[in-house]
Amino acid sequence: MARKISFKQAVNEAIAQEMGRDETVIVMGEDNVGGMGGEGERDAWGGVLGVTKGLYGKFGDRVMDTPISESAFIGAAIGAAACGLRPVVELMFVDFMGVCFDQIFNQAAKFRYMFGGKAVTPVVIRTMIGAGFRAAAQHSQCLYSLFTHIPGLKCVIPSSPYDAKGLLIQSIRDNDPVIFFEHKLLYGLESEVPEESYAIPFGEASIVREGDDVTIVAIARMVHVAQQAAEELAKEGIHAEVIDPRTTSPLDEDTILESVAHTGRLVVVDESHPRCNVATDIAALVGQKAFGDLKAPVTAVSGPHVPVPFSDALEDLYIPSPAKVKAAAKEVVEYAK
Amino acid sequence: MSQIYPVTMPKWGLSMQEGKVNRWLANIGDSIKAGAEVVEVESDKIAGVIEASSGGVLRRKVAQEDDVLPVGALLALIADSEVADSDIDAFLAEFQSRFVPGETEAAESTAGPETVTVQGRNISYLRRGDSGEVVLLIHGFGGEKNSWLFNHEALAGTNTVYALDLPGHGNSDKAIDDPSLDGFARVILGFADALKIGQLHLVGHSFGGAISVATALRETDRVKSVTVISSAALGKEIDVEYLRGLTRTNSRKELKALAGRLFANERLVTRQLVEDLLRFKRLDGVQAALESILAAFLDGDQQRVVLRDKIVRLGKPIRVIWGEQDRIIPASHAALAGADVHVLPNAGHMVQMEAANEVNKLLHF
Numbered sequence: 095m096a097r098k099i100s101f102k103q104a105v106n107e108a109i110a111q112e113m114g115r116d117e118t119v120i121v122m123g124e125d126n127v128g129g130m131g132g133e134g135e136r137d138a139w140g141g142v143l144g145v146t147k148g149l150y151g152k153f154g155d156r157v158m159d160t161p162i163s164e165s166a167f168i169g170a171a172i173g174a175a176a177c178g179l180r181p182v183v184e185l186m187f188v189d190f191m192g193v194c195f196d197q198i199f200n201q202a203a204k205f206r207y208m209f210g211g212k213a214v215t216p217v218v219i220r221t222m223i224g225a226g227f228r229a230a231a232q233h234s235q236c237l238y239s240l241f242t243h244i245p246g247l248k249c250v251i252p253s254s255p256y257d258a259k260g261l262l263i264q265s266i267r268d269n270d271p272v273i274f275f276e277h278k279l280l281y282g283l284e285s286e287v288p289e290e291s292y293a294i295p296f297g298e299a300s301i302v303r304e305g306d307d308v309t310i311v312a313i314a315r316m317v318h319v320a321q322q323a324a325e326e327l328a329k330e331g332i333h334a335e336v337i338d339p340r341t342t343s344p345l346d347e348d349t350i351l352e353s354v355a356h357t358g359r360l361v362v363v364d365e366s367h368p369r370c371n372v373a374t375d376i377a378a379l380v381g382q383k384a385f386g387d388l389k390a391p392v393t394a395v396s397g398p399h400v401p402v403p404f405s406d407a408l409e410d411l412y413i414p415s416p417a418k419v420k421a422a423a424k425e426v427v428e429y430a431k
Numbered sequence: 432m433s434q435i436y437p438v439t440m441p442k443w444g445l446s447m448q449e450g451k452v453n454r455w456l457a458n459i460g461d462s463i464k465a466g467a468e469v470v471e472v473e474s475d476k477i478a479g480v481i482e483a484s485s486g487g488v489l490r491r492k493v494a495q496e497d498d499v500l501p502v503g504a505l506l507a508l509i510a511d512s513e514v515a516d517s518d519i520d521a522f523l524a525e526f527q528s529r530f531v532p533g534e535t536e537a538a539e540s541t542a543g544p545e546t547v548t549v550q551g552r553n554i555s556y557l558r559r560g561d562s563g564e565v566v567l568l569i570h571g572f573g574g575e576k577n578s579w580l581f582n583h584e585a586l587a588g589t590n591t592v593y594a595l596d597l598p599g600h601g602n603s604d605k606a607i608d609d610p611s612l613d614g615f616a617r618v619i620l621g622f623a624d625a626l627k628i629g630q631l632h633l634v635g636h637s638f639g640g641a642i643s644v645a646t647a648l649r650e651t652d653r654v655k656s657v658t659v660i661s662s663a664a665l666g667k668e669i670d671v672e673y674l675r676g677l678t679r680t681n682s683r684k685e686l687k688a689l690a691g692r693l694f695a696n697e698r699l700v701t702r703q704l705v706e707d708l709l710r711f712k713r714l715d716g717v718q719a720a721l722e723s724i725l726a727a728f729l730d731g732d733q734q735r736v737v738l739r740d741k742i743v744r745l746g747k748p749i750r751v752i753w754g755e756q757d758r759i760i761p762a763s764h765a766a767l768a769g770a771d772v773h774v775l776p777n778a779g780h781m782v783q784m785e786a787a788n789e790v791n792k793l794l795h796f
Contacts, residue, residue: 095544095555095602260713290605292713295681304702 096288102145102281104255105220108262109146109182111291113153116180119266121149121157122171123184123220142186143222143281168194168219172202172271175217180266187229188221188237188275202271203246214269218262223251224277224315224365225413231401234409236314236366241273242342242375248272248296249343253317255285257340260294267293277314297344301353305333308423309353311376312363313339316414320363323419332427342372350376351384358389359426363419368396390429393422435514435522436485438469438507440500444580447474448533452498452506456480461489463509466788470494470506475703479581481506482788488512490519501532544576544602549621555602556595556622560587564655564796565628568594569619571637571663572724573677575601575711578636581787586794595622597639599720601711607720610727612664612736616645623653632796634658636783637760638728640665644738647745656748658794661757661780665742666764667733673759674729678721681712695756695779743769752790754778 099107113119125139127150140147150157160167164185171183185191191198198219205213225234242249248270252258258276265272302317303324312320317338324334335353339346354360360380364373373394380392397412440450453471457463465486472481487509494506505526508519544557557576566586570578576594586592596603598618608614619642623631632655635643640662647654663669676689687705691697711717729735742749751772753765759780765772773793778786 095546256710288710288714291715292710293715294713298683301683301702 096286098284099255099287100281101252101255101258101276101283102143104259104287105145105262105276106140106148107287108259108266110149110152112180112182112263112266113149113156115291116266117156118178119156119180119182120174121146121153121182121184122160122167123158124160124162124186126150126157126184127159141184143278145220145276145281146184164190165194165197169197169201171217171219172197172215175202175215175271176205176213180216180218182218182220182266185219185221187233188223189232189235191221191237191240198241198247198271198273199244203244205246206270207246215271216266216269218265218272218274220262220274220276222278223275224279225397225402225409226279226315228404228406228409230404234402236275236364236371238273238275238313238342239366239371239375242372243370246270247343248341249275250296250341251275251277251313252340253277253280253312253314253338255283255287257294257300257338259287260292261296261340263291264293264296268296275314279315283318294340296341297346298340299346299349300338300340301335301349302338303334303336305335305357307333307357308359308361308427309335309337309350309357310361310363310419310423311337311339311350312419313342313372314365316363316365319414319416320419322416323423326416326420327423330424332423334423339376342375345376345379347379347383350380354380354384355387358387359423359429360388360392361395361419361422361426362392363395363414365414366396368394368399371396390426393426395419395422434485434487435490435508435510435519436483436487437505437522437526438481438483438509440472440502440504440506441479441481442502442584443474443479444476444577447476447502449499449501450474452494452496452500453478454496455492457489459489459492463487463489466792469509472506473701475701476577476580476707477701477704477784478699479784479787483509485509490514491523493523503532504530546602547622547625549618549625550608552598552604552606552608554595554598554604554618554622556593556626557583558591558593559583560589560591563590565631566590566592566794566796567619567623567628567631567633568592569633569635569639569642570594570597570600571635571639571661572674572728573600573708573711573721574636574639577601577707578781578783580784582783582791582794585787585791590796593626593628597642599717599724605714605716605720607723610723612641612645612727613649615642616649619643619646620650620653629653630655632656632658634660634794635662636660637780638663638724641736641738644742644745647747648738648741651745651747654747656750656796657742657745658750658752660752660783660790661754661760662751662764663728663734663760664736664738665751665767666737666739666761668761668764669729669734670759671729671732674725678718678725681709683709686712692758693779693781694785695754695777696785699785739767742767750793752782752793754780754782754785757782
């Protein structure tokens with residue numbers, strides 16, 4: 095039975111259902127249980143924004159608090175995965191991931207290859223991304239492009255509660271290391287989510303809206319920005335197709351290419367820093383494989399090449415808005431060679 | 432006295448709150464007979480045609496193509512040619528001033544699906560209406576109670592109509608204890624017992640048609656009539672490629688192509704219809720459920736069980752409805768001596784959706 099729950103609840107429910115199904119699933123991270131762990135404080139926090147709240151009460155010591163030492167506990171989770179557990183480890187903000195790049199980039203991502211396919215590393219690293227939280231440059235980046243760059247990692251970027259639950263269940267069941275990116279501004283978003291467990295396969299884009307005039311590819315919160323833009327465009331008779339790749343590694347190239355073959359125009363919306371990001375990657379894909387289909391240049395909508403500003407006004411200006419996406423779409427639709 | 436008849440946005444299924452006007456199928460000034468097609472409307476699930484409930488002249492198109500309007504909103508007005516324009520204007524103004532979006536919904540369909548335990552498993556069902564005869568709608572393989580989207584409410588005016596989700600389907604439990612037709616027949620009878628339903632009429636689509644017949648064979652006295660629509664168990668041939676594809680794939684593209692085979696007009700398959708099918712297919716246990724049904728149902732590339740002879744000997748009123756362009760089970764299976772047979776043109780396997788108005792007219796109890 096489907097009912098409306100929030101993105102945050104969907105993440106929690108996915109972990110709880112998989113913990114119930116498979117006793118090798120464990121949860122690690124900062125403040126998952128309740129900070130210092132004194133009686134009465136336990137299970138009080140559930141991570142910095144309360145996503146894992148309630149899991150300690152249900153599963154006891156399979157939910158662990160870690161010291162504030164990302165390099166240590168991410169390494170420990172990867173080691174536990176290599177030894178047979180399925181850890182779901184939370185690294186508060188993706189911005190802090192830098193201190194454990196060796197563990198992720200050079201160990202977890204490489205095990206399957208370096209051990210001739212004999213080792214698997216079923217770890218899920220959950221982490222928050224995104225601007226708009228008034229949390230300044232060190233807590234507002236997306237950074238999924240860095241992880242998408244590394245072969246051996248799977249990168250999952252859900253945009254709705256339904257997708258979050260199904261993709262997280264798939265992430266936990268997957269035998270490869272998965273980085274699971276949660277946009278902090280989406281936690282309160284509600285949509286219909288089945289109570290039952292379900293897995294959404296990786297590498298399958300979601301066609302959020304169908305249209306004939308321009309393809310808009312967007313990820314994470316930008317899917318909603320793109321949808322708002324598409325609604326505005328529809329009022330002017332421009333019908334945009336909105337595609338959410340959902341996973342950037344693996345990437346569903348076919349759905350994007352087929353859509354561009356149909357519309358002949360592409361706008362890619364990516365909240366992350368504009369150089370070497372997912373938008374440039376998808377723009378290059380379409381430039382290389384669908385040049386003949388294009389009726390206009392590919393356009394990317396991203397922020398400027400600066401750290402996310404602390405000033406509210408500047409932060410709002412930094413994040414791609416529906417108006418910017420709409421303007422980009424109109425530009426490619428009206429483009430004349 | 433001449434009447435003015437409003438054509439309004441229909442409500443197809445629980446979740447529909449608004450619909451889009453796709454295209455007009457009649458022009459202003461056209462003389463329209465009752466039952467003639469007036470306008471095509473699309474919900475987020477499916478597109479369908481609205482027919483005139485009464486004859487007259489199409490006097491006003493209130494809605495424009497591409498308009499998205501709430502359920503109950505005025506689309507057009509039909510009236511005899513002698514009705515004065517001023518009366519039409521007055522009717523229009525009156526209607527619009529009284530119309531509150533969402534009000535009809537709140538008043539009419541308050542109750543959502545309910546759950547009952549049958550043989551230790553949860554079965555989800557939806558009940559509409561509370562008068563007249565008791566009718567049970569049984570969907571097909573991979574279907575759900577929403578397969579009756581265009582029929583359930585329409586039949587509920589004069590009947591008490593139940594639609595259930597079979598084991599392994601919709602919101603019912605996904606485990607199937609006995610995937611044979613007889614096993615499903617026992618679930619149907621258990622469902623009726625649990626809800627204290629005595630005698631009832633069965634309406635089954637496709638695999639559900641075969642279940643209806645199997646149910647009537649088990650407890651003949653309890654079943655007052657059987658209506659089978661594009662039904663299984665009336666012949667050997669069936670599109671096994673469709674059945675196996677539906678069971679195996681989780682790819683949207685493949686499911687879209689497969690869903691297209693269900694209709695004569697593939698345009699009716701919306702993005703949301705395919706998305707709903709995908710969401711169903713992804714649920715834990717569904718794949719295994721469909722596989723077990725298929726293993727019991729098929730014998731090689733054909734249907735294992737044919738009940739033609741037994742149906743005729745039931746001694747009950749039998750109604751057979753088919754879409755002439757059915758690509759899943761050939762319409763030639765519809766010919767059944769002694770039955771009330773209707774083969775409808777321009778409709779495929781999902782004839783109860785594609786030719787909903789005609790089918791609803793045939794379903795009297």
